[in-house]
Amino acid sequence: MYFKSFFNQPLAQMSYLVGCQKTGEAILIDPLRDLTPYIEAAEKENLSINYVTETHIHADFASGLREAAVILNAQAFVSGHGGDDWKYKQLPDQAVTLTDGYVIKIGNVKLEVIHTPGHTPESISFLLTDHHSKAPMGLFTGDFMFVGDVGRPDLLETAAGMKNTTALGAKQMFASIGKIKNLPDYLQIWPGHGAGSACGKSLGAVPMSTLGYEKENNWAFQYNDEDQFIDALISEQPEPPYYFKEMKHINRDGVNLYNNDIIAPISKLNSLALTIDLRQKELFSENMSNGINIPYNKKFIGFVGWYLDYDMELQFIGDYEEVQKAAAELKLIGFDRVSGYMPTNKIRGKRYEQIEPEVFKSLDKKINILDVRTDQEWNDSHFDEAAHLHYGKLLNETVPYEKDQTIYVHCQSGVRSAIAISVLKKQGYDHVINIKDGYSAIR
Template sequence: MSTVDVLPLVDEGLGNSAYLADLGDGRALVVDVSLDLRAARRAAARRGLRLAFAADTHLHADFVSGARQLAATDGARVLASAAGRREYRHDGLRDGDETDLGGLRLRALFTPGHTHEHLSFLLLDGAAPVGVFTGGSLIVGAAARTDLVHPALTDELARRQYASLRRLASLPDEVAVWPTHGAGSFCSAPPGARRTSTIGAEKATNSLLRAENEDAFVAALLGSLGSFPSYFRELADTNRRGLVLPGDPVLPGLDVDRVRALAADGAVVVDARPAADFAAGHVPGALSIPLRPAFASWLGWLVPADRPIVVVRGGDQDPAEIAWQAVKIGRTGLAGELDGGLAAWTAAGQPVRRTPVVTADGIGGRPVLDVRQDAEFAAGHLPGARHRELGRLDGHELPREPLVVMCGHGERAMSAASLLEQAGHRDVTVVLAGGPTDWARATGNALVTGA
């Protein structure tokens, strides 16, 4: 039995796992690692390993790959699909190609579907298959979405995904399954799913692997797809070119006058403080995106790629974490941060805006705007609630009536309120604590299900 050490490096915010494999000779392979290489470097340093190989299963849409960065700074050898036509030096692999890792071998398996050029990587110890890095092909309990390349190709790619999953299912039952996308990923994974699995476990439990035929598979897969962040349309091209940072990203300090000038010239002021702090007072026109694991996804969804970003943060928030979250999804236009935070803004005599808040049991009979995802809304919402996903919210389309905005916990609702404020809405209240289930519990009323 193989004793190959493969360590998942989980990004809870993106719902993804990269992997670090100890090659047994002081070197390591990393698979699907993002541009935020901090976790991979820490894991390698603890084991005394050099990051010698960087493999990408596909042209990622949800994060910037760290492969080209590792090639530039660590001399890593990049392994990726030849069909991806990457514009930097790499080993362009085709189906069946093998790479000698120094005792272990990595075999490329062409598994299109999630993307047109997708590879899975089968790790072999001698002749024995140990595990397979499945990227966005077979994932725990599901398969990754097929609508990211182009809407017109969604059905075709779903059919190719069907064939790819059947191919992977032909591997021995004991082979480990190491997928990139997992619970919390907008690339489609069931909530609460385990991060890794085996071929045998997936054959026994994954409903898509047990679909009667190709048409049934396609219907089930496409029927499960929800919305995804708009920045997903940008990053495949970014990853085809590759991105190298000149150094760790930073947030230079900006004085109040500079922040005002940048905002007047089109910069987006992103307030990363907790929602309650934003409610208590914020720079007028600022966009609330509280720093939490999902910060990167919402930053990419709500802030256009061509707009400079000015950050307002709390004194206890790590500026490096904010900067890394931004650059790993391609938001490299970081102008800096408001030096001294909101206190400096108010000390300079600048106006602040406040957002009224209530708890779930304080809504009363006011009109409600629910900004959760479609599936969340359908699972249970307040009677009469209007629905618009946060990522699709356009405040200019909504009537200028009083609104109570809610989500599940308050962070997305505060983001929505800040977008409404930018669009000229003034009578907006946010449910800061709790969601529909809390309202039902507090009032004794039933939620409504369905779209």
């Protein structure tokens, strides 16, 4: 048997390639749209990718299931659970619908389907067994179970707008955990995400685990009372970026196949397109553009996902290499509408105002303070005088101050407040002041 995992850092996402070396067949599990790394790995091992499957309809990235089915002519296997609202659409004719107990055979390797709802109603896991052993080797859990955590049950409600689904999902999660408790402790656990994903609240950074270890250390296995478990699961989940809503529909209904087009420079910015300025906050603060400043770094997807409009073209301000990388990452979440970029040497602007934490602390506190951190950070501690609005919601919710007022803006360390300053400036708030280094420095 051949086994290889693939980790995508921007999404903290895991996908897998499993093959039978005797027959030369292989299956992809939870692939991304760009099939290049999977094809390269398969060819290196003299394998053909004949099959593709996924554990559920993903909310945080655009699935490569249809790419594999169309481009590689791989037979697709998808969950048949979940009800009418979340059944797959526009799949290739040869696609197979999976239900609990179904066995996918890849040469002398088999994957047994276990229905494990909770994160989503259609969620399934795959129990892997090699023909050399009667005992199963491990479990591909997708977003049902992670190292140290389980999948959040609220995304259908908070991201996709399906009311009254959170409590039901939490109840299903409790039952799914009970369902796998009787499996052998030695089973390896191969999750769909690691630390950094918003699909849970306390994911571990270790890429895999064992079921026995999780029974001992994963918080979700420590509850025997269903109501207590549900309360613990629902509480303190991070806010999902707005783009999650689009992912559920894209992955259910389909999207145009992946392409790797080059993003070309433009001589003039389009006023009707969303502009994202990729420069680091220090450079942006010295020479502002009229774009939203989201620096290109390892957290780019998590930040930019709050501001995307999938019906609107997007243009970048940045250098060639970072523009191509940023556009490629947007394709991972199904956004293909980057129309061009303006080189940074063509931008002329003025700096925005900042204040040192020590100077801020000396001010009369009868001032306007806007805290743009998460709900959890706000609940943990905040200034009594401050108003709170998550930095990602500034374009969609009412800012609690007037445009002619002076506003002091802070996050925890200064990164998200710089993004917030650019959004507020774009909306016509001309008297905004960034508190350098944020709440932690002020405290």
